[in-house]
Amino acid sequence: MNWKTAILIVLALVAGLGVLFQIATRTPPAPEHQVFINGTVLTMDASNRIAQALSARGDRIEAVGTTDDIMSLVDDTTLVFDLKGRTLLPGFIDAHGHFPGSGMMSVNADLNSPPIGTHTTIPQVLDALRELARQREPGEFVVGWGYDDTLLEEQRHPTRAELDSVSSEHPVVAIHVSGHMVVANSAALELVGITAATPDPPGGVIGRQAGSAEPNGLLEENARMDLLLKAQDMPLLDVFRMVKAAAQDYSARGVTTAQSGGVDQQLASGLALFSKLGMVHQRLVIFPAEIAFYDALLSGDFDAGKYTTDKLLVGPVKLIADGSIQGYTGYLSRPYYTPYKGDAEYAGYPTISRDALFEKVAALHAAGYQMAIHGNGDQSIEDILDAFEAAQRQRPVVDPRLIIIHAQMAREDQIQRMQALGVTPSFFSAHTWYWGDRHRDIFMGPQRAATISPAAWALQYGVRFTSHLDTPVVPMEPLQAVWSQVHRITYGGDVLGPQQSIGVMQALRSVTIDAAWQIFQEDNRGSLEPGKYADLVVLSGNPLEDPINMRALKVDRTIVGGATIYQRR
Numbered sequence: 367m368n369w370k371t372a373i374l375i376v377l378a379l380v381a382g383l384g385v386l387f388q389i390a391t392r393t394p395p396a397p398e399h400q401v402f403i404n405g406t407v408l409t410m411d412a413s414n415r416i417a418q419a420l421s422a423r424g425d426r427i428e429a430v431g432t433t434d435d436i437m438s439l440v441d442d443t444t445l446v447f448d449l450k451g452r453t454l455l456p457g458f459i460d461a462h463g464h465f466p467g468s469g470m471m472s473v474n475a476d477l478n479s480p481p482i483g484t485h486t487t488i489p490q491v492l493d494a495l496r497e498l499a500r501q502r503e504p505g506e507f508v509v510g511w512g513y514d515d516t517l518l519e520e521q522r523h524p525t526r527a528e529l530d531s532v533s534s535e536h537p538v539v540a541i542h543v544s545g546h547m548v549v550a551n552s553a554a555l556e557l558v559g560i561t562a563a564t565p566d567p568p569g570g571v572i573g574r575q576a577g578s579a580e581p582n583g584l585l586e587e588n589a590r591m592d593l594l595l596k597a598q599d600m601p602l603l604d605v606f607r608m609v610k611a612a613a614q615d616y617s618a619r620g621v622t623t624a625q626s627g628g629v630d631q632q633l634a635s636g637l638a639l640f641s642k643l644g645m646v647h648q649r650l651v652i653f654p655a656e657i658a659f660y661d662a663l664l665s666g667d668f669d670a671g672k673y674t675t676d677k678l679l680v681g682p683v684k685l686i687a688d689g690s691i692q693g694y695t696g697y698l699s700r701p702y703y704t705p706y707k708g709d710a711e712y713a714g715y716p717t718i719s720r721d722a723l724f725e726k727v728a729a730l731h732a733a734g735y736q737m738a739i740h741g742n743g744d745q746s747i748e749d750i751l752d753a754f755e756a757a758q759r760q761r762p763v764v765d766p767r768l769i770i771i772h773a774q775m776a777r778e779d780q781i782q783r784m785q786a787l788g789v790t791p792s793f794f795s796a797h798t799w800y801w802g803d804r805h806r807d808i809f810m811g812p813q814r815a816a817t818i819s820p821a822a823w824a825l826q827y828g829v830r831f832t833s834h835l836d837t838p839v840v841p842m843e844p845l846q847a848v849w850s851q852v853h854r855i856t857y858g859g860d861v862l863g864p865q866q867s868i869g870v871m872q873a874l875r876s877v878t879i880d881a882a883w884q885i886f887q888e889d890n891r892g893s894l895e896p897g898k899y900a901d902l903v904v905l906s907g908n909p910l911e912d913p914i915n916m917r918a919l920k921v922d923r924t925i926v927g928g929a930t931i932y933q934r935r
Contacts, residue, residue: 396928405449410893422900425927457622457901458844459881461832465624466612473604475510479517504535526583544690569717617932620903620921623649628684630658638673647931653684682736688746696743703811731757738769793819802856816863833876900928
């Protein structure tokens with residue numbers, strides 16, 4: 367049973383418990399009136415106004431101003447919170463991620479290397495999988511997430527044979543940190559019918575043993591999809607653990623709007639029910655996966671209202687045009703810096719053909735849908751821009767806000783094109799920290815690596831943008847996304863492309879108001895202005911005052927619609 371199906375079954379069961387269940391899981395109520403005084407209030411409004419205090423009535427912001435201004439609104443029933451100099455700002459908005467993916471770590475094996483995890487060798491990765499296998503019944507999947515071949519001493523992927531040594535009684539799957547490739551043991555390959563006779567699917571590659579057509583266990587991009595769907599099987603209790611862990615994680619990080627990018631019908635329905643029952647306190651934005659919803663979207667059978675709740679909205683349609691730079695599957699216009707498997711001309715590949723991309727983008731655009739298209743390599747970005755330009759010629763839209771997710775290797779000329787076309791990138795800015803050294807030394811070389819996630823170019827050409835973490839690819843730490851845009855420091859301690867650094871306030875906007883704007887929600891969230899949702903985060907200090915140490919700031923309180931969903935003890 368797929369875990370997304372399990373969500374629906376569990377919720378059908380608990381719905382029968384009625385009022386008792388809803389009381390146990392509902393979001394805490396917002397106070398009728400509360401004020402926050404004596405702080406630094408970063409409003410993120412159009413002028414980046416900085417105030418001292420804020421008043422909220424119910425789920426909405428009433429006023430922002432000086433402490434004296436706000437105290438004049440206080441009566442005997444008002445809750446007064448003294449910030450004591452701490453910083454209040456809009457709750458962080460996840461511009462692109464895969465909620466509740468971060469909860470996977472509560473039920474699967476963590477295979478990450480530093481700075482996220484501890485594994486530095488393949489034997490350590492295998493041991494983590496073996497430990498999980500001991501906890502699973504025969505036949506159940508054993509899944510690990512986050513291994514990175516370039517950070518393991520062996521400088522390679524695990525093999526099918528090595529995963530066979532973990533267990534012959536379980537399908538075993540190790541998912542690469544990029545999420546764009548997996549390694550499977552023989553039992554897992556058998557489940558999806560992958561053999562020496564299986565051809566590579568369009569937009570995917572089945573790894574082969576040297577000198578043979580026999581699969582070596584490595585499955586790239588579209589070749590991995592059937593196995594990933596099966597690998598999502600998990601016990602019902604694990605489903606609860608995963609969603610609960612993700613919601614708590616996001617709350618503790620100050621995230622008030624979470625995103626699940628690229629959902630199918632089962633996950634969309636499950637998240638909608640979790641939201642209705644109050645099991646997830648954040649606001650949710652779901653991006654329907656084109657591959658799952660395409661026919662319904664074009665036929666008119668897609669009903670966004672089926673999933674919409676008071677805290678969940680349906681956002682842009684998600685397409686995937688290429689893969690991952692660190693997985694050598696990002697699609698480039700020039701070859702990778704270090705030849706892949708000795709091929710000096712290798713430049714990656716698209717996961718969807720150029721012709722098919724043009725067709726799908728034109729059809730979805732004509733049907734009136736906003737789109738969010740995953741594109742990492744500059745050739746993939748070029749294809750996306752070409753496809754969208756053609757679609758705009760056929761059906762001009764004044765403010766389309768096509769999102770290019772990641773836009774990691776966007777060139778300066780492509781940023782200029784984005785401005786002309788009404789395209790907005792969402793940069794995975796923390797790449798500079800997590801993979802910057804290897805982008806410079808292995809994947810892209812010094813020149814191209816210096817311009818990954820080019821926020822300064824975006825500012826220069828007037829292109830509005832956001833920053834995201836693609837969680838669970840890296841942990842949900844919004845201040846890391848901000849810090850990386852400002853400093854562009856790598857894990858090795860170098861500054862990667864200082865010319866692309868931006869200021870703290872602009873970086874904060876990329877995870878607040880600009881993230882709201884990107885999904886057409888700027889009128890109700892993202893800044894601290896009267897009438898907007900009282901979605902707030904209180905930080906232990908001011909990121910403007912000590913930018914280099916902003917990552918050390920703590921989230922003291924997270925508030926959604928006036929209700930406190932997290933408070934640091």
